[in-house]
Amino acid sequence: xxxxxxxxxxxxxxxxxxxxxxxxxxxxxxxxxxxxxxxxxxxxxxxxxxxxxxxxxxxxxxxxxxxxxxxxxxxxxxxxxxxxxxxxxxxxxxxxxxxxxxxxxxxxxxxxxxxxxxxxxxxxxxxxxxxxxxxxxxxxxxxxxxxxxxxxxxxxxxxxxxxxxxxxxxxxxxxxxxxxxxxxxxxxxxxxxxxxxxxxxxxxxxxxxxxxxxxxxxxxxxxxxxxxxxxxxxxxxxxxxxxxxxxxxxxxxxxxxxxxxxxxxxxxxxxxxxxxxxxxxx
Numbered sequence: 001x002x003x004x005x006x007x008x009x010x011x012x013x014x015x016x017x018x019x020x021x022x023x024x025x026x027x028x029x030x031x032x033x034x035x036x037x038x039x040x041x042x043x044x045x046x047x048x049x050x051x052x053x054x055x056x057x058x059x060x061x062x063x064x065x066x067x068x069x070x071x072x073x074x075x076x077x078x079x080x081x082x083x084x085x086x087x088x089x090x091x092x093x094x095x096x097x098x099x100x101x102x103x104x105x106x107x108x109x110x111x112x113x114x115x116x117x118x119x120x121x122x123x124x125x126x127x128x129x130x131x132x133x134x135x136x137x138x139x140x141x142x143x144x145x146x147x148x149x150x151x152x153x154x155x156x157x158x159x160x161x162x163x164x165x166x167x168x169x170x171x172x173x174x175x176x177x178x179x180x181x182x183x184x185x186x187x188x189x190x191x192x193x194x195x196x197x198x199x200x201x202x203x204x205x206x207x208x209x210x211x212x213x214x215x216x217x218x219x220x221x222x223x224x225x226x227x228x229x230x231x232x233x234x235x236x237x238x239x240x241x242x243x244x245x246x247x248x249x250x251x252x253x254x255x256x257x258x259x260x261x262x263x264x265x266x267x268x269x270x271x272x273x274x275x276x277x278x279x280x281x282x
Contacts, residue, residue, distance in 0.1 A: 011154075023059040031055040053112050059103035062139065065097060068141050074203070090144075098136035102129060103151070125198075176226060179207070181214055190214070192227055196261060198240045208265075233280045235269045236260060243281065 010014060034051040038044035076089050106122050113120035122128055180191045190209055200204040202255060204215040205223050216223070224234050234240040241259060249269065250258040257269040 019063060021061060024140075027052070027055040027059040052092070052226045053109055057105045058101070059114070060108065061101045064104060066143065067102060068100075069140070070147060073144060073147055074130070088240065094137050094140045095133070097140045097246075098129070098133045101136050101139075102132050125255040176232070179214070192230055193242075194245070195227075195232070196242055196245045196263060197265065197267060198232070210261075233273075233277050235267060235273050235277055237270065237272075240269055241267060 031051040031054070034054075035044065035048065038046070067217050070092075072093055076086065078086060106120070109120045109122075179192065181188055182189055190207075193208050196208045196210075198220060199208065200220040201215065201219060203219075205218050205220050206214060207214045220234065220238070220240060224232060224240050231243045232240055233243055241261070245261045245263070246259055247262045248260045252258060252259070254269045257274065259267045259269045261267070
């Protein structure tokens with residue numbers, strides 16, 4: 001397994017680790033900067049732990065809002081024909097982002113201060129919200145640009161597959177025999193019959209073909225309905241298999257089974273899909 005394949009397999013884990021490391025390091029730097037600046041002018045007016053609570057509560061609130069930012073980009077992608085509506089939606093979303101960020105941040109600070117038998121004073125709510133919104137607006141824009149840029153880079157590195165329909169029109173139920181893969185500015189064709197197994201991954205399905213992984217924007221249910229007649233069967237809620245690539249099937253005491261492919265890959269056959277699997281094998 002090369003580095004790209006390892007990244008594709010554990011992509012979500014890598015993303016979570018990088019996000020937490022970034023915010024951990026950034027928050028630590030900001031907090032220590034506050035402490036150092038205060039010490040330059042004599043004795044600080046706060047306890048040593050307070051700047052860390054301020055910065056880490058802000059970082060944690062931002063992390064909790066990342067899924068909402070990702071959903072927003074998928075739900076309202078940029079469209080020149082609706083540019084006014086686009087900016088209106090994102091302006092409103094930035095206000096919601098800031099309001100949610102401030103609310104969660106202050107709630108966490110209040111909780112920590114309460115645990116220390118102290119009171120946290122956020123200040124005048126209108127003035128402080130305007131102050132926070134200036135920073136949150138920039139953070140909001142940066143997060144959206146980063147998510148889009150990251151998605152573009154990853155899709156170009158690992159390639160993204162899209163069906164080539166059999167016939168004049170393509171729809172979500174139409175059968176197809178080939179996939180067009182776009183990778184690093186190039187396009188090439190892969191055959192559906194070469195797919196060894198399929199793995200559900202959020203809004204994508206990862207196609208495992210000859211040691212490579214190609215994501216395609218679809219649900220596993222949708223994709224199986226299109227290629228089932230070509231020898232594919234769903235064996236689990238998260239994956240399906242090409243019946244022509246099965247080497248052996250081993251029953252388990254739990255009622256499930258293990259399906260071993262000719263590549264050595266072992267997949268779980270869930271009891272829920274066992275009857276349909278058997279009928280398709282006959």
